[in-house]
Amino acid sequence: MSKEHxxxxxxxxxxxxxxxxxxALDEIAVSNDLLMVHDGVxxxxxxKNNIVxxxxxxxxDLNMPRKNGLECLDEIKNDEKLKNLPIIIFSTSLDSExxxxxxxxxxxxxxxKPGEFSKLKSVINKALTIASENNFTQPERANFILQP
Known part of the structure; x- marks a missing residue:
């Protein structure tokens, strides 16, 4: 992995x-600090308060109260200061549309979201590794969905 933290x-x-x-993140050999928020607002x-x-x-996640993931993604990608922020969708649904x-x-x-802990660890590690190696740029559509 090309990033250390x-x-x-x-x-x-x-x-x-x-x-x-x-x-899962704690068990992956990746130095990190994780912040959690519990809805789109x-x-x-x-x-917006931590631009720097x-x-x-x-x-x-897509299904959140107050503002869902689709709305957040749209808002992020239409904000000049946030639009380059890498967003990895992490959801239970897999609707192709x-x-x-x-x-x-x-x-x-x-x-x-996988139901098994080992698969969750694997897919988080894979996401961080691949995204980092690709400088967090969007892949071709065929490589968009990550599997454990």
Whole structure:
């Protein structure tokens, strides 16, 4: 992996999923600090108030209260100060129309939340490795969905 330390942000309203994500990240050999927000309004407030200290990557759930992930992605990609922020969608659904829309809106990658802890560790590690190696640029559509 080309980065030594990651400043990550997870936007997810499910407390169990957040804990699962943090535990998986703790077991991966990646130095990181993880901030969590629990809805889209908190995410956008945080990003807009921390422009000088943005995370390297945002893991974004689609189904959140107050403002969903699609709305947040649209707002981020249409904000001149935030539009280059790498967004990895992290969701339970895998609707092809929504995945295509997310790709067109500029999300970096899409991860379907795995139910198994070992697969979660694997896919988070894979996402950080591949994204870092590609300088966090969006891949071709065929490589957009990451599998564990």
């Amino acid at each position: 990651y400043h990550l942000l997870l936007a997810d309203d499910d407390e169990d999923d957040c804990l699962f994500f943090k535990e 908190q995410l956008m407030d945080y990003l 200290n943005l995370p390297e990557v945002v893991f974004l 929504i995945v295509n829309r997310l790709y067109q809106q500029g999300a970096s990658y899409y991860i379907r």
